[in-house]
Amino acid sequence: MADERADERLTQALRELAAERVDHRFKALPPDAEGRTVGELAAERRNLFSGGFTTPVLALSAESVEHNLALMETYADRHHLAFAPHGKTCMAPQLFARQLEYGAWGITAAVPHQARVYRRYGIQRIFLANQLVDEAALRWLAAELAADPGFRFVCYVDSLRGIELMDTALRQAGATRPVDVVIELGAGEGARTGVRSETECLELADAIAGVDTLRLVGVAGYEGEVPEASYERVAAWLRRLVALAVEFDKAGRFADLDQIIVSAGGSAWFDTVAEVFAEIPELSAPVLKLLRSGAYVSHDNGHYRRLTPFNRVPEEGALHPAFRLWAQVVSRPTPQQAFLNAGKRDAAYDLDLPQAQVVRSGRDGSERRAEGVTVTGLSDQHAWLATEHAGDVEVGDWVGLGLSHPCTSFDKWQLIPLVEADGTVTDYIRTFF
Numbered sequence: 001m002a003d004e005r006a007d008e009r010l011t012q013a014l015r016e017l018a019a020e021r022v023d024h025r026f027k028a029l030p031p032d033a034e035g036r037t038v039g040e041l042a043a044e045r046r047n048l049f050s051g052g053f054t055t056p057v058l059a060l061s062a063e064s065v066e067h068n069l070a071l072m073e074t075y076a077d078r079h080h081l082a083f084a085p086h087g088k089t090c091m092a093p094q095l096f097a098r099q100l101e102y103g104a105w106g107i108t109a110a111v112p113h114q115a116r117v118y119r120r121y122g123i124q125r126i127f128l129a130n131q132l133v134d135e136a137a138l139r140w141l142a143a144e145l146a147a148d149p150g151f152r153f154v155c156y157v158d159s160l161r162g163i164e165l166m167d168t169a170l171r172q173a174g175a176t177r178p179v180d181v182v183i184e185l186g187a188g189e190g191a192r193t194g195v196r197s198e199t200e201c202l203e204l205a206d207a208i209a210g211v212d213t214l215r216l217v218g219v220a221g222y223e224g225e226v227p228e229a230s231y232e233r234v235a236a237w238l239r240r241l242v243a244l245a246v247e248f249d250k251a252g253r254f255a256d257l258d259q260i261i262v263s264a265g266g267s268a269w270f271d272t273v274a275e276v277f278a279e280i281p282e283l284s285a286p287v288l289k290l291l292r293s294g295a296y297v298s299h300d301n302g303h304y305r306r307l308t309p310f311n312r313v314p315e316e317g318a319l320h321p322a323f324r325l326w327a328q329v330v331s332r333p334t335p336q337q338a339f340l341n342a343g344k345r346d347a348a349y350d351l352d353l354p355q356a357q358v359v360r361s362g363r364d365g366s367e368r369r370a371e372g373v374t375v376t377g378l379s380d381q382h383a384w385l386a387t388e389h390a391g392d393v394e395v396g397d398w399v400g401l402g403l404s405h406p407c408t409s410f411d412k413w414q415l416i417p418l419v420e421a422d423g424t425v426t427d428y429i430r431t432f433f
Helices: 002-018 038-043 062-078 093-101 112-120 135-147 160-172 198-209 231-250 270-277 303-307
Strands: 057-061 107-109 125-131 152-157 179-184 214-220 260-264 287-291 323-334 337-340 355-360 367-369 373-378 383-387 398-402 415-419 425-430
Touching: 002 038, 002 093, 038 425, 057 062, 062 093, 062 415, 093 107, 093 425, 107 112, 112 125, 112 135, 135 152, 135 160, 135 179, 152 160, 152 214, 160 179, 160 198, 160 214, 179 198, 198 214, 198 231, 214 231, 231 260, 231 270, 260 270, 270 287, 355 373
Parallel strands: 057 415, 107 125, 125 152, 152 179, 179 214, 214 260, 260 287
Antiparallel strands: 057 323, 323 337, 323 398, 337 383, 355 367, 355 398, 373 383, 415 425
């Protein structure tokens, strides 16, 4: 019954998104769509290239998203992993809903704002991959847990001070349910967050046992922060994490739990996570082997295309890049140079520059590969193109750009057309950053 109510809450919230009016807030949408609801505009099934969209416009491939969702569900099932994809990648409730439909256990968050968005859209299981020490956020969390017995929340702990702050805030808030926590094992010296030694982990476990506002339910960490990451280094750290869970269980730290959480897994080493987690021995309760990769839903044409574990295990399948940013040639000052009307406000650029992939003629709509066309830099609202030949592009052409790093692609667009291969826009993905 609780699951049914949560599904209804998510369904209703998504209906509200479809009822939102299209206006000036949403860049690139057709000017003549002003005043329509998002649902009404989606029902028109306009074409991205002939339906009145302005440039630049970011498009998300419907086929690639569907493929990626299905592939990761199959991968997790094959390797007996639960999956809580990191929602900070897209911050899109419509994609959260699809991830849950494809078997996700829950959604991972990084900060309180993200968790609040998730709850607004009925997400019942949230894994916060950070230590939560914000007093106001802890008051909110206590109220959410009290109001909804079916809501499951888990977060990191990595310091005695953090435990003190959490305990104080939760007691002052009158928390009626303890907050489930996992001790974060740091990935090594010079890595990001997390406890640096097993001895410190034991100290934290003792401190958690001494308060009634927190409940230790497992261990976790992020292998992507292993210094000078290699298979050997990542596997060694993951085995430390597993050994810590085993030691805690032998010491009775997980007594009375019906499930023990062991969690890791970004988007670069989930094959190694699957391999090492398969070695987890039988413990006093079933183990939830929780993977948290997030970039897979859209994948990319740069950073994650190079890093994806599917490069190492091609027999398991391959993710498909789903993003394409379409921009228009607005200036052609020399035969070797052209400028597009998309820049840092529109395209991810923190890891790699966009890649020119296809040119769509402004004269007849024909498409060709963007051979001899290279993005050499970005200004706020311009992409700098180097061209080998005078005829490579002309003013008015559309250029389709591949992007690197999904997390900084989604965050620049509030409403993203979901586009089929023939250019038909079937929906609009709303983001909340």
